[in-house]
Amino acid sequence: MKHLIAPSLLAADFSNLSSEIEMINQSEADWLHLDIMDGVFVPNISFGIPVLESIKDKCQKPMDVHLMIVEPDRYIDAFKNAGANIYNVHYEACTHLHRTVQSIHNAGMKAGVTLNPHTPVALLEDIISELDLVLLMSVNPGFGGQKFIENTYNKIEQLKELILKKNSRALIEIDGGVDNSNAKKLINTGADVLVAGSYVFKSKNPVETISLLKNF
Ligand code: DX5
């Protein structure tokens, strides 16, 4: 499978949301990544359900929602109704992760589990076969534009090994500090999906930048 690109809307110009979505539609982006922050799980607040509602009929790409919130179980149906296709919850935010994953599937979405940089991959051993996706944070969640953490490569290798051992279908997605300096190495190490915020939206020609990340 060729790797997938998921631009993160967090770095977009929110005063021109329609044209940013149009740009995504015209580009080679595979998914649109949406960062939901509650100011409790992470030290920042981004946007929520009304924003998804307002773009769901315009956005032609699957919506990959990353919940940086406490108690993500409470909003599964609301995000599904707002157009979410993939629901990524943080391992660190879910006490009953197995139940959460079941609820996401019951709502008709793909289930992803996200790991903070300090959370060991091995903790996924007994849930990996239920997952469609594992999102590895390559920065501490909460802000765009941070420096990529090099230990991510080790985590990709460990995760790939676990996925193969457990015969899991889970894709490996990387989020934070992704640009053309690390994209190729990430894919060669075993990543399937790259999230990129600042690198795409702050570039002169975002459509071209997405194409650059997609084709190397
Ligand atoms: C960080 C978010 C990321 C962020 C990535 O908490 O989860 O998705 O938007 O932004 P960049 O690509 O600028 O690091």
Ligand code: ZN
């Ligand atoms: Zn994210």
